[in-house]
Amino acid sequence: MTKRIKTILFIFMTAFALLVTRLFYVQVIIGPGYSKEASSQRVNNVNIENSRGDFLDKNGIKLTGRTPKVTVVLKPSLLRGQNEAVDNICRILGLDPGKTKEALQRKNTPIVMDVDGETKDVLSQLKYDGISFVNTLSRYNTDTKAKHLLGYLNKADQVGSFGLEKIYEKTLNYGKTDSIGVITDGGNNLLGGLGYRIIEENSDNKKLDIRLTLDYHIQSIIEKVLEEKGLTGAIVVEDVATGDIVGMCSKPDFDPNDIENYLLNNKKPLFNRAVAQYNIGSVFKLIDLAAVFEKDQDYNMVFNCPGYIQVGDTEFKCSSYNTGGHGTIDINSALAKSCNAYFINMSLELGAEPIITMCDKLGLGKPTGLSKQGIEEAKGVIPTIEDLKNPGDVANISIGQGQTMATPVQIADIIATIANGGIKNNVNVVDCIVNEEGNKVRDLKETEQKRVMSKSTSDRIKNLMEGVVNTGTGKKASIDEFGGAGGKTGSAETGQYIEGQKIVQAWFAGYFPAKSPKYSVAVFIEDGRSGGESAAPIFAEIGKEIMKKGL
Secondary structure (H helix, E strand, O other): OHHHHHHHHHHHHHHHHHHHHHHHHHHHOHHHHHHHHHHHHHEEEEEEOOOOOOOOOOOOOOOOOOOOEEEEEEEEHHHHHHHHHHHHHHHOOOOHHHHHHHHHHHHHOHHHHHEEHHHHEEEEEEEHOEEEEEEEEEEEOOOOHHHHHHHHOOOOOOEEEEHHHOOOOOHOOOOOEEEEEEEEEEOOOEEEEEEEEEEEEEEOOOEEEEEEEEOOHHHHHHHHHHHHOOOEEEEEEEEEOOEEEEEEEEEOOOOOOOOOHHHOOOOOOOOOOOOEEEEOOOHHHHHHHHHHHHHOOOOOOOOEEOOOOEOOOEEEEOOOOHOOOOEEEOOHHHHHHHHHHHHHHHHHHHHHHHHHHHHHOOOOOOOOOHHHOOOOOOOOOOOHHHHHOOOOHHHHHHHHOOHHHHHHHHHHHHHHHHHHHEEEOOOOEEEEEOOOOOOOOEOOOOEEEEEEOOOOHHHHHHHOOOOHHHOOOHHHHHHEEEEEEEEEEEEEEEEEEOEEEEEEEEEEEEEEOOOOOEEEEEEEEOOOOOOOHHHHHHHHHHHHHHHHHHO
16 A cells, blocks of 8 residues: 555656746747747837937947937827827828827827937926836937947938947847837737836847947047037047047038938038048148258258249149248258258259158058058148149149048057157057956057057157247247147148139147147148138137046
8 A cells, every 4th residue: 555655656746847947948949938928929019219229438438329209109009089189190200190199090000309408308297108208318419429430320220320339230230129118908008007108029149349449538629629610621630659549520510310311412411521532732741851861960961042942844832932932941940940941952952762662651642551441531742753743743643643542540540659758659549349347359450560660750740740830930829838739730732623712621630648648639621711711720729628627
């Protein structure tokens, strides 16, 4: 008898264990899948947010997802038949009452739209059961920094369509989707206790952010300067010691949430001028100096400038043409006054090859490190030795005219190389991928240094650049109260005209503070006429603000 009871008990316990195992398998292992499949048959939902990783500045400050956003949710099944309520809602939201009532009658799927805080307050006071609100963060708005670099999302599917958003789409889009859904029975009636609810579809992937080399505060400074002055152009700020781009802006810019409105705008607000190529004018004279000093450290030709120089059949005018010339000048006053005649004469004596070689060493005529990070950029234009067939061609390039073009990023990097004692860093704007805790997951920077000119050469050039700011064409770039600066003006003729006037691109490229350079800055103003008048003051304003804030 005891043996029989034990056998029955064993069979019972075994069956019970199998049942528990099966329940665990169904509920825990495969249950979520069944639940999801079942829900999908009875849930009508509308997407309110595709969560994405953010872009961060070098200090972890968010560049995206900074602005509170309110989404109003209209619940058709709860508003159906309430004509007065619907009329009030439509009036506040600017909707067509007839079409709205028709939509509410036809379906239970929630109707959502973004509203501002004031509109939310007005709707909240109505206290209708058929209205609710979802508070999230807007990824972009008109105040977003570095828009040209970050890019924008496709409106339809919220996938990266341009810029870093597109380049790092797979990293940023980690599969989490939030939606507003309505849960109904087979007869399309709301299920009691469920009805309208937020539905989160989580993925197994964790959120990852992209940390950039930008400094949020420096980026804010440079964008504000161009915006307030209503200028078209670009500014690039580079960390002298590392080659990191800490600020890069292009104006005019755009609203990333409304790209369609900018596609046909003749001011080209979607065009990133910071990585576009332009004639650089007299900024090129710094390259002449690097080439000549590498050959002769003691070079200091004394030259009489009558206001022009004749090269073959061509007369090249100096800025002093209308006043009878600069007279007798040495290399110090030649750069300070940006004397074309002096630099053309010097370059003709030097020859084209050392100048073209120095262009190559400094990275002109080829992509910077930004291309390696997937960012589209112009590589600039530098003629080959074969292109410089006669003295007139050499004269043109020596003063940055003719076939000579570079981007603001390239110019900022040349200045940084000079300020860094002749050591060129690889240029970066993307730092790394980090997790939600801010820990580095993958490094995206490529760090490389190489000496492209001797320290004595860079020291001589810096001394001359400081003379440009102290006594020459760059006086309006002075920041003496914050340690001084060195720089070079540029006013580049393009050969193009608007309403009968020549288009002249304005540049100021420099570094600060003078004795221990921390940042290089390239300021480019499209058709700014004069580098000394339009670009140099902007450099000064940027330098002062950065130094004031201790950045």
